[in-house]
Amino acid sequence: MQSADDRELKLLGRRHTFAQVVQAVETARRVGIDNLSLDLMLGIPGQTVESAKRSAAVCAELGVPHVSAYLLKIEPNTAFYQRREQLQLPDEEEACTLYEAVCDELERHGLRQYEISNFAKPGFESRHNLKYWHCEEYLGLGPAAHSFLSGRRFYETRDLRAFLAGQPPIEDVDARYLRGVRKNTPCWHSD
Numbered sequence: 001m002q003s004a005d006d007r008e009l010k011l012l013g014r015r016h017t018f019a020q021v022v023q024a025v026e027t028a029r030r031v032g033i034d035n036l037s038l039d040l041m042l043g044i045p046g047q048t049v050e051s052a053k054r055s056a057a058v059c060a061e062l063g064v065p066h067v068s069a070y071l072l073k074i075e076p077n078t079a080f081y082q083r084r085e086q087l088q089l090p091d092e093e094e095a096c097t098l099y100e101a102v103c104d105e106l107e108r109h110g111l112r113q114y115e116i117s118n119f120a121k122p123g124f125e126s127r128h129n130l131k132y133w134h135c136e137e138y139l140g141l142g143p144a145a146h147s148f149l150s151g152r153r154f155y156e157t158r159d160l161r162a163f164l165a166g167q168p169p170i171e172d173v174d175a176r177y178l179r180g181v182r183k184n185t186p187c188w189h190s191d
Helices: 006-011 016-028 049-061 092-108 128-134 160-164
Strands: 037-044 066-071 112-115 116-119 148-149 152-155
Touching: 037 049, 037 128, 049 066, 049 092, 066 092, 066 160, 092 112, 112 128
Parallel strands: 037 066
Antiparallel strands: 066 116, 112 116, 148 152
16 A cells, blocks of 8 residues: 555656555455455655644554555655655654654554554454564575574575576574574564
8 A cells, every 4th residue: 555645656756546455355254254454555755744643544544454554665666765865755753753653643542552563453464574573484485584493594696597597595693693682572683
């Protein structure tokens, strides 16, 4: 979904509209899929607290049991990165205000925050997300996939040709930093 505001969707370069999101949720439900999750994007150029809260409220109104809310991150080699100087992005304090407002709105609608960016009705927490949070092992398959096995973090190259040619995975965070992590702290966070 990313936003319930078509203007914000257009600014993100998305081809879908909010009406299409509603239609997709309704179609999923009609064919028997009820365990749905929607993503929200925070920190969109020109986004307001009111529009962010409205997007969060709409997720609840659509009855989805899981929502992820992410702050926009400008990545190198993207269209946004090329235009980053022209974008009117919120500063850190404004981004925090958007995030806190969305957290409050989702909680108000019964979607409990169980991880930094994830909210769910009881019993609908993502097992996938909780594996990261609880420092459990996982295996990623394919280009750019990340894994954590036997105390090692590694990822595959994003380059499809190099991946298919058998390029070995790239070592990631040193697992020694993961020992002794406080409870309720994501294990991928290191000092």
